[in-house]
Structure formats: structure tokens, C-alpha cells
Amino acid sequence: MNSIHLTPVQERSPGIGEITALLLPELGLRYSLRAQRLRHLAAEHAMGDYLRFVARIADVQQQLLDSAPLPAALKASLAARLEHPGAPLAGNADLSEPYWQELLRHLCEALYIDSSPTIRTTLDAVTALDAAALHAKAQALLAGRFAEVDSGQALFIWAALALYFTQLAAHLPASAKACVGEHRQHCPVCASTPVASLIMSGAQAGLRYLHCGLCESRWHMVRVKCSNCEATGNLDYWSLEQHNAAAKAESCGDCHSYLKVFYPEHDSALELVADDLASLALDGEVERQGFARSGLNPFLFPG
Incomplete structure (x- = not known):
């Protein structure tokens, strides 16, 4: 079970530290x-x-x-x-x-x-x-x-x-708290897979949130951890630009999956779903290295 739990808003918990566990759309x-x-x-x-x-x-x-x-x-x-x-x-x-x-x-x-x-x-x-x-x-x-x-x-x-x-x-009248444990591969709101992850700016600067491909909620997951199998020891990052890339792909040598990561600090106009769709050249390069995408863009279905 996902370690981010939703509760009625009147039972709001401060969670762990100052990190907001869930951002509803x-x-x-x-x-x-x-x-x-x-x-x-x-x-x-x-x-x-x-x-x-x-x-x-x-x-x-x-x-x-x-x-x-x-x-x-x-x-x-x-x-x-x-x-x-x-x-x-x-x-x-x-x-x-x-x-x-x-x-x-x-x-x-x-x-x-x-x-x-x-x-x-x-x-x-x-x-x-x-x-x-x-x-x-x-x-x-x-x-x-x-x-x-x-x-x-x-x-x-x-x-x-x-x-x-x-x-x-x-419209969910809910808050969320992060409990001890892992299992954050799927959205804690609808259980769907993420489109990609986002390294936040502003109040959540530097934190990584996965973005749901169905309900568009975002949930926190620590960085330098595979968003699919949650392993930490065999990650690589790919990009098509040498410096300040707004889009990278995080690949995992343990489960052979990848998911893209976006950095709005390098492009303030970035819109995750749109930019993910427009950066399929990066997907192609990473897939040629033998990795399979773990998430789904809602405008690009297999077949």
C-alpha cells in the first residue's frame, strides 16, 4: 500500500517535517x-x-x-x-x-x-x-x-x-500525511502511474513530486531513488543538452525502467504533460539504451 495516506481535512496531520506529501490538482x-x-x-x-x-x-x-x-x-x-x-x-x-x-x-x-x-x-x-x-x-x-x-x-x-x-x-475534502514506508510508485489518489516527475521551484524548491497521468495530483518522492522499483544504487541521468537541461530521463539499472524528470528552474514556461509529449526524442535515445518507460503520457498510448 502507498505510504502516503489521505484523511478527511479536519483530521489534518502535519506529516513529516515541512514537506507536503500530496498536492491535489x-x-x-x-x-x-x-x-x-x-x-x-x-x-x-x-x-x-x-x-x-x-x-x-x-x-x-x-x-x-x-x-x-x-x-x-x-x-x-x-x-x-x-x-x-x-x-x-x-x-x-x-x-x-x-x-x-x-x-x-x-x-x-x-x-x-x-x-x-x-x-x-x-x-x-x-x-x-x-x-x-x-x-x-x-x-x-x-x-x-x-x-x-x-x-x-x-x-x-x-x-x-x-x-x-x-x-x-x-474537490476531495482531504489532506495527506507521509507514513513510514515506501511504495510510492502509484498515485495515492487514484492509483495510476505518473507521467513524469518534477523538481519543484518556489515554496517546494528542490523537492521531487511525481505527476499523475490521470487525476494530475502530485505526490512527494525523495530524489535519487528509482520511481519504479525505489532502488538507489544504479541510477543514471540522460539529457539531450549539455547544460541546464529542463528535461532529463532517470534510468534504473536494477529494474531497467526510466521516467523523465523536469526542471522548471531551467524553463519557467514548462508544462509537464506538454513538455513530456514534446520531448519524445529523449525517450527514443533512452529506449535505445535498453530501458522501458515506467509511466504513461495521456496523449501517447501504445499501439
Whole structure:
């Protein structure tokens, strides 16, 4: 079990020292800022067309966040999730709510306009799925069984799921405390894998937080430790720049995995999900060295 535990906010614990164990996502202009960063990174990028397309998805996510936010009834149900041990948003019960499928339908409708014939074919396939089929595909994705879902469909299904789970996480009436122990490979809020890790600036300067690829929560993990197997003795760091690289890859010789690390001190405009997607050249170099990525970017599914 993850050693970061969530508790109702009235039972707040100071945790260990001054380190905040968990940073729940802030909503606001989250997706607008991501879209802006993606369009900036797309200029003269080999993947420019795809980065601009993902920016369109982020635009629609922001529109839905503003126009169709999480219903009050779902917000009110969140406190009960903290009564049980483990990640409060893990499990399939979250998928029984029709809200996330409504988000998916609106997302597909908005993206259909001005999309290419290939993308429209995929969007048509997604909107043709009934509630049971969508539930099954969502279950497979959340369980990491990516081969069971067409990668094109997975992109849109996950975008709706992420908007849903990020809102759930943002409204959790919870605090967190760090307990003795390890097991921090997965998000303590929803049990998903991280996209990458971030070396914080500002109030948490120098601390490392893993960033969830589903609910976008961030949780603390000490540096110089593999984020996958938590070994400490066989780590290497890779980058495509010689000095002050904003993106590096941390590889582990024990489990042969890697995860990227981002440093906003070297690029204050950095947006983790966008910059992770735009730095796939680094992934390619590290994978050529025999390492496999331990996390998942929500806009890059296998297949």
C-alpha cells in the first residue's frame, strides 16, 4: 500500500517535517495553459501537427471544465471515499457515473469540427459505442490493459476520464500525511502511474513530486531513488543538452525502467504533460539504451 495516506481535512496531520506529501490538482486555467504551451512547442517541431491537435483537445477540456463542471452530487459523495484505506479514487465504482461519458460525447462532438477524415472515423467509432462498451474500455485503460483498446480511441476516452478524475481529485475534502514506508510508485489518489516527475521551484524548491497521468495530483518522492522499483544504487541521468537541461530521463539499472524528470528552474514556461509529449526524442535515445518507460503520457498510448 502507498505510504502516503489521505484523511478527511479536519483530521489534518502535519506529516513529516515541512514537506507536503500530496498536492491535489488546481483547476482554473489548467487546460488553457497546456494548450498554449503545446502550440508554442509545436513551432518548428517534427511533431508540430500532432502537438497542435493535442492543444485542440486541451482547449475542449477547458471549455467543458468551464461549461459542464463536476455535478454537486458527485462533489458531495467524495467525503465517503476517505472512510476506506487506499487510494480514494481507485476502483471501478467511479465509472458507473454517466457524467464522464457525457464529457466524452461533448468532447467528440467539439473535435469533429475541422478534424481530418481519419480522426473523424475514430470519433465516429467512439460515439457509436454504447455505455457498457465504453465502461469496459475505460476499465481496461485504467487497469493498464492498453492492448484491449484501439490507441486512437484510447486517446479520446482517456481525455474524458482525465477531465473527470482531475475534477474529483481537485474537490476531495482531504489532506495527506507521509507514513513510514515506501511504495510510492502509484498515485495515492487514484492509483495510476505518473507521467513524469518534477523538481519543484518556489515554496517546494528542490523537492521531487511525481505527476499523475490521470487525476494530475502530485505526490512527494525523495530524489535519487528509482520511481519504479525505489532502488538507489544504479541510477543514471540522460539529457539531450549539455547544460541546464529542463528535461532529463532517470534510468534504473536494477529494474531497467526510466521516467523523465523536469526542471522548471531551467524553463519557467514548462508544462509537464506538454513538455513530456514534446520531448519524445529523449525517450527514443533512452529506449535505445535498453530501458522501458515506467509511466504513461495521456496523449501517447501504445499501439
